[in-house]
Ligand SMILES: NC(=O)C1=CN([C@@H]2O[C@H](COP(=O)(O)OP(=O)(O)OC[C@H]3O[C@@H](n4cnc5c(N)ncnc54)[C@H](OP(=O)(O)O)[C@@H]3O)[C@@H](O)[C@H]2O)C=CC1
């Protein structure tokens with residue numbers, strides 16, 4: 001049988017390069033490569049997009065929409081890493097650990113790869129809504145820390161410039177207008193009746209993130225405790241390789257570093273708190289389970305291959 005042909009549109013970008021790194025050594029795939037000087041040439045890209053069995057779009061949103069329009073071959077399947085199609089009709093949301101989603105991804109022709117923050121938020125919140133513990137109208141708030149690679153090539157150049165502004169030494173709050181681009185997918189995929197208040201912070205380290213959701217246990221359905229929430233996640237993600245529940249952190253040494261999973265494609269969930277208050281944390285690498293690792297996982301599923309082939313687990 002011939003090898004599946006794979007094309008990465010945007011291979012020189014942050015996400016594209018990471019996908020290429022994960023696929024480069026694989027002998028079960030044929031990678032279609034574009035000449036460097038033609039990588040933004042519409043005619044050449046169109047040719048490769050239509051020659052491939054599966055394409056990754058690692059482009060800004062507008063270029064991703066344009067790339068989809070260039071595809072005429074009904075046999076070309078797409079994984080879009082951009083924000084453009086995550087709540088679009090006809091697209092399958094690429095988070096296989098959500099119940100029922102893995103089967104949909106296997107059969108999908110168009111898969112929208114989740115946003116990095118959204119991956120953390122949804123991994124925490126969707127199981128609670130699905131199990132009837134979190135009312136969809138709960139007034140959710142979340143904050144998050146991310147390394148600067150989350151913002152792509154321009155931000156990397158800015159942060160790694162030796163003459164950069166001093167402000168970049170410190171963590172920086174952004175999206176303070178509360179219109180972050182991941183809000184639509186967070187709301188839709190979790191089945192929330194309104195958007196959470198989401199407050200991200202970009203920091204002076206390259207990779208890794210935590211997404212943090214505080215909760216009042218008395219506002220949840222049923223009698224809930226830190227232990228009952230831990231049991232819920234443990235059951236929901238039972239058998240998963242990439243998403244796991246971690247032991248709670250003792251209050252006195254309870255640091256949850258945001259970059260501990262740098263270079264890995266896994267996601268860890270922590271449930272901590274005291275008395276009537278809980279704090280849920282998801283930790284992941286924004287370029288791993290938050291982007292390129294997830295994209296390769298989705299590709300493996302779509303091609304009927306072992307789901308974690310080429311991924312970095314430990
Ligand atoms: N970084 C992250 O952690 C994550 C990113 N994403 C999403 O993935 C997508 C890519 O992001 P990221 O890799 O960070 O971005 P980068 O800016 O690092 O890379 C984007 C790449 O696309 C290329 N490009 C731009 N326009 C075109 C075009 N018209 N035709 C062909 N190539 C083009 C750029 O070229 P050039 O090199 O010349 O600039 C660049 O190489 C975005 O939609 C982003 O939102 C998703 C999850 C996480």
Ligand SMILES: CC(=O)N[C@@H](CCC(=O)OP(=O)(O)O)C(=O)O
Pocket residue numbers: 081082083114115116117146147148149150151181182200202
């Ligand atoms: C630190 C930082 O700036 N992060 C990016 C999100 C990165 C990501 O997930 O991108 P997509 O939604 O485009 O896929 C941001 O907040 O816009």
